Amino acid sequence: MSATIRTVLGDIRPQELGVCNAHDHLFLRSPMLPGQQLDSLEAAAADLRTFAQYGGGAVAQWTPYGMGRNATGLLRLSQATGVHIIAATGLHQAHHYQPAVLAGIEDRLANLFINELTRDSQLRAGLIKVAGSFHHLDAHARRTMSAAASAHWATNAPIAVHLEGGTAGMEVIGLLCGELDVPPGRIILGHLNRFPDPGMHRDLAEAGVFLAFDGPSRANHSTDWLMFDCLTALVEAGHSDQVLLGGDTTVAAAQGAPGMGYLLSALRPRIERELGPDAVARIFIDNPARAFATEWP
Template structure:
């Protein structure tokens, strides 16, 4: 519904989807505004203050519905620009925008998503399985262009949690994106603590997203990974999300699972201060477009 100070996001679900439709998941579209509102209200009822919707261009993000859903639920929503893997995106969309990605991303961040007036608050792109293909390199190059023009964060889908270091080499090395403008998603799907630590040491934010049946994430691995990062001094770079991607996963366990199960469980393991950082302090820095004082 417009720009807000990042420190007013409150408890944040740092990666989820209210709306999404992709050829990869036929019949499992998230396309019901009333269901999205109910899910967001359930999250808000447990203290949730904001949800980052990582649904990018061409995947049924329904940007025109986001303001009234957000207002009805009383929960902030961050919209996304960007482009997912080619196989997730309708071929006609890829063909139409592939030569103007940088301009498209920048325009949706600054001018708004066409026909809606809703501005995106982040860029979402995707890597490949254990590497980067031509499509990934093209979208990340465009994302870097838009990031430099705006200060927006870049959220990266890591396929099955892999390829984090390749992504950082491209975005932060060759393309010179500040590492604290990069959010690496799905790291829980590849519980390689060595890679997690190296990505944290590089300065990126690490998103562990998907404690839902749709992604078969195992909560005990999630806890072990977060404990290891905290013990290594990287608690300040952890983000948590639900990543509900199918209609079957909505409400089962859905967004409330983060606050009903994951949050209290982590508080027992790591203490309330660290977990407040995961849900409040870290997202406020990760999603802030400001260029100064993000490390404080």
């Protein structure tokens, strides 16, 4: 069985993915982010078209269950723009949900994730998104990661992890890989630029996981200048085949954020100048194709 990448429009071969924004949001809604909701189909389409104009071919959409993913909107966006969209199942931190929502699904999380990964229902997901807490894993994180591991073993789907402030990466690896036996090559750790510690990043890379760094965002004040130091350290340490880059803009371009196009118009040229064209090809094309490709059952 050959590996494919599951997009909202169907499965594609890894070589069809193209230049990939490995972590972003087209639709998003949370009580913790008032005024920052992404709910405009037109704004998302404009952002995607700009991304495509710079050569972008795919976006991994990390908005999980219950946060306004807009499955129908994702389908329409991919059809209208030609950009591949990988949708997420999974669950974010507890405070992003009303207690009644969590109470209604906590006893069936694994089945919920599996259903969205394997059936042609309202959403065709291609990854599982879960989240840690700041410098630790709380009970909610452990519960959702355990469900994600069960869903992984049923589907082989990759698990993408929101690291709060870029922290608790080793704790996540200890739980998912150590206790729950998920292969490290099936795990993507996100937001590592928010904790710009090259030594810690090397430790994570040596465990075998993928490392996702995020571009600029008014919402989370990502630090581009330190991110390049971290990327350089990883490449020099021989881990260029584990690095991913995403926009994670979280605020619509229409509201003042740089938008997805910035990832390719500004960040990609600088990476090429500092790290060379081979590193650019790995970070934007080769690594995402491996990270999101799965031998689906």
